[in-house]
Amino acid sequence: MKQYKWGILAPGKMSAKFTNGLKLLGNVELYAVGSRDTVRAEKFAREHGFKKYYGSYEDLATDPEVEIVYIASPHSHHYEHTMLCLKNRKAVICEKAFALNSREVEMMISEAVMQKVFLMEALWPPFQPMYKKTKEIHGSAVAGKVLHMNARFSFQPPFDPADRKFNPELGGGSLLDIGIYPVIDVLTFMGVPSEVIACASFAETGAEQSISVIFRYEDGRMANIYSSFMTNAGIGCDILCEKGNLFFSRKRDMSQNLLLAIHGKEAEEYSMIPEGMGYHFEAVEVMKCLEEGRIESDIVPHSFSLNLINTLDRIRKSAGIVFPGRD
Numbered sequence: 001m002k003q004y005k006w007g008i009l010a011p012g013k014m015s016a017k018f019t020n021g022l023k024l025l026g027n028v029e030l031y032a033v034g035s036r037d038t039v040r041a042e043k044f045a046r047e048h049g050f051k052k053y054y055g056s057y058e059d060l061a062t063d064p065e066v067e068i069v070y071i072a073s074p075h076s077h078h079y080e081h082t083m084l085c086l087k088n089r090k091a092v093i094c095e096k097a098f099a100l101n102s103r104e105v106e107m108m109i110s111e112a113v114m115q116k117v118f119l120m121e122a123l124w125p126p127f128q129p130m131y132k133k134t135k136e137i138h139g140s141a142v143a144g145k146v147l148h149m150n151a152r153f154s155f156q157p158p159f160d161p162a163d164r165k166f167n168p169e170l171g172g173g174s175l176l177d178i179g180i181y182p183v184i185d186v187l188t189f190m191g192v193p194s195e196v197i198a199c200a201s202f203a204e205t206g207a208e209q210s211i212s213v214i215f216r217y218e219d220g221r222m223a224n225i226y227s228s229f230m231t232n233a234g235i236g237c238d239i240l241c242e243k244g245n246l247f248f249s250r251k252r253d254m255s256q257n258l259l260l261a262i263h264g265k266e267a268e269e270y271s272m273i274p275e276g277m278g279y280h281f282e283a284v285e286v287m288k289c290l291e292e293g294r295i296e297s298d299i300v301p302h303s304f305s306l307n308l309i310n311t312l313d314r315i316r317k318s319a320g321i322v323f324p325g326r327d
């Protein structure tokens with residue numbers, strides 16, 4: 001079995017979780033870490049067992065041995081760091097939000113296509129067994145057509161103006177951090193809306209801290225989306241269909257639950273806790289695509305990432321969310 005040499009770009013909190021997922025896989029070599037700071041790179045490399053570490057992202061991207069780079073810098077830097085790796089012909093899996101706006105994502109995808117190099121947005125939900133089950137039920141005649149959705153993600157992080165979540169320069173705000181998940185849910189189960197209406201409230205740093213969104217479809221159907229750093233609503237989505245309802249939820253430890261309540265029938269409940277918080281499924285997909293010589297995944301194709309960022313742009317425009325110098 002071929003061993004793929006992985007590089008980690010930006011060893012923050014998410015990189016630690018993703019690396020724990022990589023450790024579950026037999027065809028992964030934990031090869032190199034790149035940080036803006038050599039001491040941080042060395043610490044992460046030692047803690048997780050990487051062979052090499054670099055005090056710059058350029059050094060990681062130009063190491064000829066690195067084959068796949070996982071990028072988990074703040075959203076504001078995904079475009080720059082993805083381009084750096086693609087130009088050095090590394091396969092890239094980059095965290096959500098893929099970039100700050102559609103233009104940046106279009107350029108990232110064009111570069112991957114031009115270089116004939118693999119690129120995928122690191123979206124957790126589509127790879128999860130419970131999400132796949134929900135899609136399977138949705139695709140069958142069991143529940144019937146989706147008529148409405150309520151989807152939400154909120155939690156209460158301590159306010160810290162220096163944290164990327166509250167810093168507009170770093171793409172801060174609940175929308176790209178957690179609101180992206182209910183947006184993914186609605187795009188997956190109802191498609192791209194014809195109309196988007198959104199209202200937001202803002203923290204003293206200028207970053208959005210709470211947002212309510214309505215999607216409207218040509219045929220009159222609607223969906224409600226909510227994300228916030230002000231409340232603790234958890235993570236969930238209600239899919240209200242002709243013949244019954246599906247209630248999907250997950251906790252912050254990534255345990256997942258699906259309740260299928262078909263009218264007139266006893267409700268069925270499914271639940272699971274994925275190993276390694278479920279992040280390894282994305283890495284498996286990257287390496288499977290490389291084995292097959294592909295530059296994009298069928299599970300998160302470039303077209304889905306484009307629909308997602310276009311929709312996020314429309315939401316931001318409606319709610320008046322601006323990232324300084326980046327629109």
Ligand SMILES: NC(=O)c1ccc[n+]([C@@H]2O[C@H](COP(=O)([O-])OP(=O)(O)OC[C@H]3O[C@@H](n4cnc5c(N)ncnc54)[C@H](OP(=O)(O)O)[C@@H]3O)[C@@H](O)[C@H]2O)c1
Nearest residue numbers: 010011012013014015035036040072073074075095096097
């Ligand atoms: N898929 C998921 O479930 C999930 C969950 C959480 C977060 N994420 C995503 O992962 C990304 C990182 O989130 P995180 O929570 O890991 O953030 P974090 O802990 O703040 O780490 C971000 C890292 O980026 C690097 N960095 C580069 N330029 C920076 C700058 N100007 N300011 C601050 N840090 C900078 C830093 O590493 P060095 O300076 O050492 O290079 C830092 O450790 C975000 O895009 C987020 O949306 C995804």
